[in-house]
Amino acid sequence: MARLPTVAIVGRPNVGKSTLFNRLVGKKLALVDDRPGVTRDRREGDAHLLGLDFRIVDTAGYEDHDAQSLPGRMRLQTEAAVASADVALFLVDARAGVVPLDEEIARWLRGSTTPIVLVANKAEGRAGEQGILESLALGFGDPVQLSAEHGEGVADLFEALLPHLERDETVEDEPEDDDPAAPLKLAIVGRPNAGKSTLVNRILGEDRMITGPEAGITRDSIAIDWEWQGRPVRLIDTAGMRKRAKVQDKLEKLSVADALHAVDFAEVVVLLLDATLGLESQDLRIADRVLEEGRALIIALNKWDVAQDPSSLFNGVKAALGEGLSQVKGVPLITVSAMTGRGIDQLLSAAFETREAWSRRVPTGELNRWFERAIEANPPPAPGGKRIKMRYVTQVKSRPPSFVIFGTRVDQLPASYERYLVNSMRRDLGFGAVPVRLTLRAPKNPFGG
Template sequence: MSKLPVVAIVGRPNVGKSTLFNRLVGKKLALVDDRPGVTRDRREGDASLIGLDFRIIDTAGYEDHDAQTLPGRMRQQTEAAVGQADVALFLFDARAGIVPLDEEIARWLRTADVPVVLVANKAEGRAGNDGVLESLALGFGDPVELSAEHGEGMGDLFEALLPLLEGKDEVPEEQPDNEYEGPLKLAIVGRPNAGKSTLVNRILGEDRMITGPEAGITRDSISVDYDWHPTGGESRKVRLIDTAGMRKRAKVQDKLEKMSVEDALHAVDFAEVVVLLLDATLGLEAQDLRIADKVLQEGRALVIALNKWDIAESASSLFNGVKRALEDGLSQVKGVTVMTVSGATGKGIDQLLQACFDTRDAWSKRVGTGELNRWFERAIEATPPPAPGGKRIKMRYVTQVKTRPPSFVIFGTRVDQLPASYERYLVNSMRKDLGFGAVPVRLMFRAPKNPYDDNRGGGGGY
């Protein structure tokens, strides 16, 4: 799996770099104060902007000082950050306008081998209009106008970054799309006593986990690395995570059990694929659907496994009943893979592991722009979007902004008026025609900015 692209925020002191950094990472990681020079070391974090993921670096304010002084060493840190970046965000204060230090930073950035996006911060209202006009003389084109403090203009920043970052996190073309560094991160979850630890022991071929008839033996989430040797294939690495059983929230009163359940939920966050293990002798219960829904909400790939299949009664009707219940209970995702296994005998384990690798492939899939938009045209032609109030909704194009889970943005006019039923149609069509199967798919919408309207368009998530 390749690394995220890197974006560095640069600018003179006190123009709002740390505020923008916190906005993009979604947490107050960087200290923010009205005094200049609060940031000294460069700080890094994982940023997400309308589904576009990248590594963001907050840098110290750029100042012209001797390299031996503290401000000079801070400047060297900023220069090092730009040296490793794929894109530099050059931030200036629109209200203060362009000052000589901004011009010096611009001269330096023109010599750096990195694309530059000029950003006018504090541009809310009209107070920054003059500064925006002055910035055109810097030679970086029209600035992106935003307010890092209030979150305005983030959609415009997304549109500026997308063409510069799109594809930066793709697997190199000479490698197959289903090859990734590191093991398959596979978490086994379910209600207490479903046989999770017994299954993990059978996969490993040793009594690595304590098992027994009592429910709730496992408390901590235990991670174990394993080399899987499929019949007739090459060895593949798996990181197995056994978790504590998750009972209905209302029944969890003991503090230790609460901590165990929280630990299991963290394991879901860490995993790539999650196997929800059901006890075939008990069938599907409401708590199983709650766990499955939690996994899908976290954007993880899901596989259902019916354990204790060797002692299940009326196997065929049980299997079909579980499939039907899943179709009804997980309406947001149709066709989740359902496998049958036995932790006691080992039957079905190779097939389960293969299904997990296949599911990760779909979860990690990136579709080329041409293929994606050909599908888009066919889908719209087959079922055109509705026209609420007689006004046509026009969808122009779609782009994939990330994988794991696959996430897409559709651009068009009045897309905020699309009904949920049409969004479901697009997602289901995408799963069927583009090979995403039953993995979570994120679909967002973006309308272009209307220069005659203060409302800059909207976007949604699916």
């Protein structure tokens, strides 16, 4: 599959980079706020502009700081994005005019081999005229005058990008989601500072995500396309999720909502725990949310290389999971170290196996044979002396596996018997610990009215 050409958006903080990113991908994927420095990691998406398709990369605001500081590490990510792009959009704020930091960025970009397109954003109305004139001095020619918020000037942007993005290759259609060859959509979730971004970097073999001792560095959910042993993976790093009562800041609320949105679109979710802290109630709440959404779940114990009394810790976490996640028994528990790379192949192998079970569709004959055996081994109760007749079962969908059982008086079936059927399905039909949905339905009584 030929790759799409890549466009990076660069500029100082708060000039509208994420707003333009959202405009081009057609969705509100990047977090947007009035305060500067919201975006920290590179965020990528598929952009469409008047029939032109390309990969767009939103970057952190470029700031001149020490490379070891958080802003400095953010700047390194921006520089890497520009170096790997086919063309970069250099955004300036037409209303604010050119400031010293714009001039500093321009000096850096002039030394880059990547073609640069200057864009004067927030150019609607007459308030931006002076800033547009000032931007000519940056040395990149006439700016594209744009309003990312209102969508003005996109035709001019198309004309500026077209010479850099025209390709002879055709991009093949991606496989359907239920095709085993389709990319595995794998989200990494957990509390702040569990090591999610460090794990993603270790998996990719590069410093793709900004990491550090500060909690809550990641704000957006960042999706990265990658391959493991020749199999495509879409890896999603998410913001840390704290207890709801502790989340007061508007930006953190947006970050947590974005992480939950990423869970909704994942196939397999890895809940990363900090082995030095063990299992906490917030971890169980996150796991419960993942299972409620019908996603396949894997638990990974990170920082295993520095865990104390590992055998006792592993058994304790396993027992707590068995008690706290009673609705799904046997969720895979894997020990990893994002620092050393231990357990990563085992984790990815388990993720593919879990997706296979999550996507499984049971042949009708096999399903009905299981149904007969399950009822024969443990017949349904007869509340009030009236038998509950269970006639047949059908699978209505996969991902997650969902079944409907038809019969008479099934509305009186106790929850314990429903659990028996679901657990029997998991054990006998190869679903393991993935969520299984079961609905009971009685035929309509034609004389009921």
